[in-house]
Amino acid sequence: MKKAITIFLSIAIIGLVSSQIVTKEKAKTVVQKDSIKKDKATLQPEIVFNDSMIVVKGVFKPFKNNVVASYYADKFNGRRTASGKKFDNTKYTAAHRKLPFGTKLKITNEANGKSIIVEVTDRGPFSRGREIDLTKKAFMEIASNKSSGAFKVKIEMVN
Structure with a gap:
């Protein structure tokens, strides 16, 4: 019975992680050998479950x-x-003007170093000088000042 509950919880957590991934540590690069091409290494993201946090280890390609x-x-x-x-x-x-829908992005607040993984599902922002719109959550x-409406971030693409 315990084994069945453990398997069920593992499946539920994996489903939750696929829709909402929060990173609380710096990402680490993991290299795995490709089974088809023995001479080249491929880089794969890896999800690790600790006691109270979910850590994404993988490759993040700098974007901006x-x-x-x-x-x-809230009106949307x-x-x-x-x-x-x-x-x-x-x-x-998140909303971005040009990136394809479904693209996973790691957004890092440059002021405090907090980061989060989001998925592009919309177009925008259409305000001049803004690169990305995030959901309020x-x-x-990642905000250091909860009353601010915007802040500077670093955007990385999750491979």
Whole structure:
């Protein structure tokens, strides 16, 4: 019975991680050999479960540094995004003008070093000088000043 419960919880946690991944430590690179091509190494992200946090070890490709991030207003809750999904301000998603839908991004607050992983599901922001819009939950997770509306971030693509 205990083994069945453990397996069930493992499956539930993996499903939860695929939709919301929060990193609380710096990512580490993991190299695994490709089974087809013996001479080249491929880089694969790895998810590690510790007692109270989820750590993503993997490869993060730098995209942009020192850009401004803001967050969605609550009035957009329940509306359809450009990708066709319903917008929910309590999820870990983002809007970017050009990146493909489904792209996973690691957003790091440059002021305090906190980071979070989000998925691109919408287009925007359309305000001049802003690079990415985060959901309110994702924004508040990494914000050092909860009353600010925008701050500088580093964007990395998760491979």
